[in-house]
Amino acid sequence: MRLFIPIFIIVALIIGLNSIFVVKETEFAIKFRLGEVVRSDYEPGLHFKMPFINNVRKLDRRIITLDMRPEQMNTAEQKFVEVDYYVKWRITNPRDFYVATQGGDMMFTRSRLAQLIRNDLRDEFAQRTLSEVVSEQRREMMEQLVLRADRRFQDFGIDVIDVRIKKIELTDEVLNSVFERMQTQRTEFANELRSLGRERAERIRADADRQVRILLADAERDAQRLRGDGDAQAIQIYAEAFDRDREFFSFWRSMNAYEASFGTEQDIMLMDTRSEFFRFFDQMRPE
Numbered sequence: 001m002r003l004f005i006p007i008f009i010i011v012a013l014i015i016g017l018n019s020i021f022v023v024k025e026t027e028f029a030i031k032f033r034l035g036e037v038v039r040s041d042y043e044p045g046l047h048f049k050m051p052f053i054n055n056v057r058k059l060d061r062r063i064i065t066l067d068m069r070p071e072q073m074n075t076a077e078q079k080f081v082e083v084d085y086y087v088k089w090r091i092t093n094p095r096d097f098y099v100a101t102q103g104g105d106m107m108f109t110r111s112r113l114a115q116l117i118r119n120d121l122r123d124e125f126a127q128r129t130l131s132e133v134v135s136e137q138r139r140e141m142m143e144q145l146v147l148r149a150d151r152r153f154q155d156f157g158i159d160v161i162d163v164r165i166k167k168i169e170l171t172d173e174v175l176n177s178v179f180e181r182m183q184t185q186r187t188e189f190a191n192e193l194r195s196l197g198r199e200r201a202e203r204i205r206a207d208a209d210r211q212v213r214i215l216l217a218d219a220e221r222d223a224q225r226l227r228g229d230g231d232a233q234a235i236q237i238y239a240e241a242f243d244r245d246r247e248f249f250s251f252w253r254s255m256n257a258y259e260a261s262f263g264t265e266q267d268i269m270l271m272d273t274r275s276e277f278f279r280f281f282d283q284m285r286p287e
Helices: 004-017 094-100 106-126 137-152 172-244 246-261 276-283
Strands: 020-023 027-033 036-039 045-048 054-060 064-067 071-074 080-091 158-170
Touching: 020 027, 027 094, 036 094, 054 094, 064 106, 071 106, 080 106, 106 137, 106 158, 137 158, 172 246
Parallel strands: none
Antiparallel strands: 020 045, 027 036, 027 054, 064 080, 071 080, 080 158
């Protein structure tokens, strides 16, 4: 009898340990009865089960990161790029997840998730150019990809939280093409700047020429006015001088005329000495 008491205690202890299970905050728990799922909505804490009849399978409740292998993808321009990306997902319905993934097989789940996300990402890249996938449109592309993947995996009991591109590497052929296009764009931009510079220079020259013509016209106008004023003053002075001594003024004008007429020794004039032009010569008498 004494031998059965320790055996009974050991059996009771084994049965007791097999009757309880603990669910952590980072876990889902699925209870089975002879291989059939009977419950999957356990909260964190201590729970009970029937020993040898019920068994419990635990799944990770946390966000899981699936780091994908870099893949070559083709853009709408038929340019290949190497894309390094990752997927963040988590289990939202442990019962559906267990049924849809061959008994909660994580390897199967990762493979299926990677395949579908890869195909969707290839489709998104094929609809966009290289400049679009590296610009702000990439965020929109990722949002569309997450929405599509989330709808697709609802039956799997999975919530796709995020798909994020870490890096986009260009192949050597694409790099050369990008550099050539950048060079062409820079050349076009430089030519455009030169053209704008020449246009602006022509406008500046035209404006300067116009201002020069205006200044010259104003100067010529002022000069003509000054000449007119000077001629008027000279005529007035001549008139006043003539009124003061008409005989001397006539003599002075004749002297100027003689000087202008006989400028050089080769000048010859055939005129009558009794003409009015030589009247002062005729009036001169030697002493």
